[in-house]
Amino acid sequence: MRYVFCVIWGFLLSAWVDSQSQRRPNFTCGGNLTGESGMIGSEGYPGVYPSNTKCTWKITVPEGRVVSLRFRSIDLESDTLCRYDYVDVYSDHAGGQRLGRFCGTFRPGALVSSTKRMLVQMVSDANTAGSGFLAVFTAAHPNERGDRYCGGRMVKPSGSFKTPNWPERDYPAGVTCTWHFIAPSNQVIELKFEKFDVERDSYCRYDHVAIYNGGEMNEDKRIGKFCGDSPPAPITSEGNQLVVNFLSDLSLTADGFIGHYKFRPRRLRTTAAPVTTPTTSTTVTTAMVKYSPDLCKKKCERNGTPESHFCASSFVITGTVITTAVREGRVHATISIISIYKEGDLTIQQAGKSMSTKIVVLCKKCPFIRRGLSYILMGQTDEKGQGAISPQNYVVAFKGKSQRVLDVLKYQRC
Template identity: 45%
Template sequence: MAPVQTHSSASYSVHSHQSLPVVSHRPVFHCGGDLVADSDFVGSEGFPSFYKPNSKCTWRITVPEGKVITLSFRIFDLEADSQCRYDYLDVYNGHSNLVQKLGRFCGTFRPGSLISTTNTMMLEMVTDGETQGRGFVAHYSGAEPYVDANQICGGKITKEQGEIKTPNWPDKKYPPGISCSWLIMVEPDMVIQVTFDKFVLEADVYCRFDYVAFFNGGERDDSRLIGKYCGDQAPEPILTTGNVLLVQFVSDLSVTSDGFLASYVGVPRGSQIPSSGTRYIPPRPAVKPVATTTKPPTTTKYVPTARPKPMKPTRNRGQGTTGQDRRPPVTNGKRPVAQNPLCAKACKREGTIKSAYCASEFVLTGKVTSLSPGPRGTLNVNVSLIKAYKAGRLTITQVGETMSVKLVSQCKKCPLFRRGINYIIMGQVDEEGRGTLQPGAFTAPYKAPHHRLLTNISNQPC
């Protein structure tokens, strides 16, 4: 067994996940250990030095009986991968990897707070033999499960139908710094359907601060994340695959909001599971846009232009070439197929990586997972996210442990994508939160050294 971690008091800057810790007495972090205390710091071995390759470290945290554990990350820097296959940190709701996994994390954006349902938690960090980062530092503390005189936050529910709601609903906003866990169980031949009546939580692209998460299964190894939600749009109805559902609501210590009211009911097994996945709703503009037929003025060549007039879908064959396509004149009384005007010129990337970064509303790296033709010669592109350097109003979705975005390329062969390849992608965002790509949008195959280049650009003024 690894030695018990012991170290003196320390304080860490939380203004940026990239910043180094500011310590009064620098602690020494070991590879794993048993941590038994009301509160303390836990970190990767040797932090702030780079963590070791080909290692596996396990930390078991225990706080006093009757309390739950709040784990708050201060710094996080592991090798980025859209599926966290190489270097990653797993967090479990107990002292075993057979219990519910609260999440798997990698990359450089700081995860939100995690809450256990008991007084134990386990962290397991695995690294491969190649790229290393600085690792992580997190603070854990024991907290009282939230109990109000008029409402118990969470608990075990075995009724066939009922409600779950945030504390103080509907009289006032939910409190800061709380966690609620509901374990809902119905008859073995039933599954559970959840619908939201009201839903207003603090918005964040990654739902790191205030969120509600749903898991198939309880606290055993069959527990799998269904979705994690925040923002001010109610999620689509949720349907479990079994008769047990774990619901976790977490709020951090800052912004609070109205909360949510949801109803659940047991329904016959075999009902169709919603296919919408998990939607993260980015913050909306403070001022509601006024409807107008005039597009916003073009300030750079990367702002989307007006859409072409609709064409009949049966006449769209062959659209989306790079300008090589020359259509025949009208013959034998047949109408020629109209070209997509956006594809009428040669496919050429415009601008430099720096100028494109500044002119784009979103900048990300990720793997193209699927390509499908859209209306009027467009192309739908699904991207499994590696890192978002600039997100703006872009909608980012999560299914299971992976994050993805949906993009629409206005010309299906420009820019040119290949499924399974990692790319740097820059573009604009439409009013529905979808990423849009013009033919000249900046895209390029992504390699690991590009991360440092994009990070440096993101830290410079445009």
């Protein structure tokens, strides 16, 4: 009798396992998906995803709808910049705006396309770790702007943008909103936040607003990352496109924000205003401090003292270099500000009590700055508030004893 019972139990268990395996979708590398809803997952999910792959899923929902994508699970190799294994989500099949790049185990909120199409692409390198991802897509109405839907393409000459639920109640947890501003080719975009209250963190690691020049979320073109209850300073794009990305995690929330934007013509200067330093002269233009082609070929020497450079400099700050990127022989750096001794027209971003600015070192090896180190930085600004440092400007490593000299200079009349 016991034998018969075991045989029957084994048969039933085997049948149940088979039925469960039949219910579980067999996820492959990429594909075309259509309809009102569906599910996509990394190849072999929930098993470990394969290495050295590039899988693309093209999603299409019925005419008159947009695609809403929610990640049920994500477990990819973790990296701060998602350089190795990652999932990219785009708001169309070809040439669409990138809505985000994701890795690690953090699940973003709902991602909503601006068309009836969405593209999801997963890339893995030689080393893999994790079970990949599982996501569900649904067809949503384009004007549906409830707790979860926000963002979109902003092509009108002016307007406003805000977090979900503003101003009635706090923004919800677990949402991602991306606004893509597109002005005519001869115009730029001006942003100004009227009210701003996003979960505070010294490094804006949780809820935050990130703003990028251009049409995608490229870290090299990030203008700033903001949180806390202090509105960012007004922002003007470099070109005719700008991306604002708001993200809330799955914990604390806050009031949110409302911002306003407008397009305006580029302001071009036909003449350059001279700015004199103790040793030579440079000129300020709308884009950058001009210099001769031989400027970076000269021997790199620091001349003068803080006192001799102070009045000739547009800005004087101390700060720590947190990012550097070399483009066209110049170093584009983000500086976390320690103290400001002379602000001038320098554009400064503020997130809570933290302040930062972006500067360009015109010659990548002169003066040479290194990420993670702190410096005294004296340089010039253009009419957009862009800071620039040439070999003639004063840049030295910041030490505690230097602060007393700078504190005295701060009150010096120039």
